Amino acid sequence: MKAISYSRYGGPEVLEYGDLREPKVGPDSVLVKVRAAAVNPVDWKAREGYLDPVLDAVFPVVPGWDVAGVVVGLGASVTEYAVGDEVIGYVREDFLSRGTFAEYVGAPVRTLARKPRNLTWEEAAGLPLTGLTAYQVLVKALRVQRGETVLVHAAAGGVGSIAVQLARHLGARVIGTANERNHDYVRSLGGEPVTYGEGLAERVRGLAPEGVDAAFDTIGGDTLKVSAQLLVPEGRLVSIADGDVVSYGGRYSFVRPDADDLTRLAELAEQGVVSVHVFETFPLERAADAYRRNEEGGTRGKIVVTVAWDTAGPDA
Template identity: 60%
Template sequence: MKAIVTEGYEGPDGLRLTDRPDPKVAPDQVLVRVRAAGVNPVDWKIADGALDALFDTHFPLVPGWDVAGVVAEVGLDATEFAVGDEVIGYVRRDDVQHGTYAELVAAPVRTLARKPSALDWRQAAGLPLAGLTAYQALDRVGVGDGDTVLVHAAAGGVGSLAVQIAVARGARVVGTASERNHDFLRSLGAEPVVYGDGLADRVRALAPDGIDAALDFVGGDAVAVSQGLLRRPERVASVVGPDVKALGGHLVWVRPDPADLAALADLADAGKLTVHVDRALPLAEAADAWRLSREGRTRGKIVLDVG
């Protein structure tokens, strides 16, 4: 099979397209013929060595955790799927080596759900990691009907999905973004505000009585600003770093969860959730995809076309 590999912590310059052996398929896995793979900042952070303290990483490394494709083979005890099923997955294992930037991936069934028919292959590939992150962060702070939620970096891959999921739950959403993304946020059901100095005052102008929950997908002072606006300061979740725990909030590191992934697919098929694909590049241009991701200006998701 063709796959993107890196031989060490070399960043985008170390990526190359090469031939790799087809994956072996364990009893609890299925072999997925990949149609598209999502690109996430964690992919290049791993290849930079930034997460070496968290994951046992082995080389040569095929990056990537997001996948959308078709089941080509089932393991001996993988009864959940059949050959020909269209699936999506957040294919994260306990160590890092066999990723989704490849024509084939052996995926544990615990990482997969059926692809929503409402999304095309590119959109479907952009859903798993970002969608699960948003979904689990909203769960962690208990967002439900009638809540007012502040979403930091609301136009990004995770933020844009968090906005839609919160709206689907009956929440009112205030989202931070640059002015060029305000119409995009309005189209998702959010009330946009510009981030930066004076953010707290701009949010208070929209929600004078305060907010019920906040999600931080950007870092910096987002948690501290949020806690000055929250009715209950502990109802803030961040994906950026452990400092949020010291401030009384919740750190969210996304977990594979087939039930959560299926719930996201159901929302998509119900017309309540979509994935905005900012750029789609061929698999061979994975390095360029990473360079775009590093710029931090992506609206929605970057994906790789594979098959």
């Protein structure tokens, strides 16, 4: 099969496009023929070695954890899916090796859900990691309640844009930080935009003089510090970007695969509660360019890699 892989840590230049062995399918997994895979910042951070303290790399590593595709093979114990089912997945294992930037991926059923019927392949590929991150932070960690005010950082980004929509669905008022050029987009999601940078605290307090009930940090550093200062006395703070959040009385969160959570997200997408904005797409052979674009930052929504589709089987 054709795939993107790297055999050493480094920048986009270590990514290679070529042939790799088709993945084996374990008893609790299915073989997915990939239609699209989304780029996430954690992918290039892993490629550069930042996750080496917690995840072993088994080279060559195929990057990517997000996928949308079609089931073409079943493990011996799988009863949840049939050949031909359209699925999405956050296909993360506890090591780096068998990712989704390939024509095929072996996906444990615990990482999958059925694809929302109203989303394109590209949109569907952009939902799992960002959607699960937003859902698990807002629902399980911050426990956002109706009538509360929630501060969401990078509200026009992949995670932030889903978080704004979910928080609004939960009945919260949402203030979202974003570059000025993305303010209209944040408003379209149901958020009240404020600009990043110096004076952020004053701008947020101009909208919420008493402070915010919950803050969702996706940036870290000074942004995390400002978020802590903006909380009401019993406010809650969660970061997915900076472990120092615990020093402010908050909680660090790393998204985990969860088939039930992903199924719920797919249902919300079909109900029109959650949408995924695809900023730009690249073919598989140009995945390195997709990563470069993601690393530049400032994008709106998701960058997605598409895989050419044919009727050949996994042994072709």
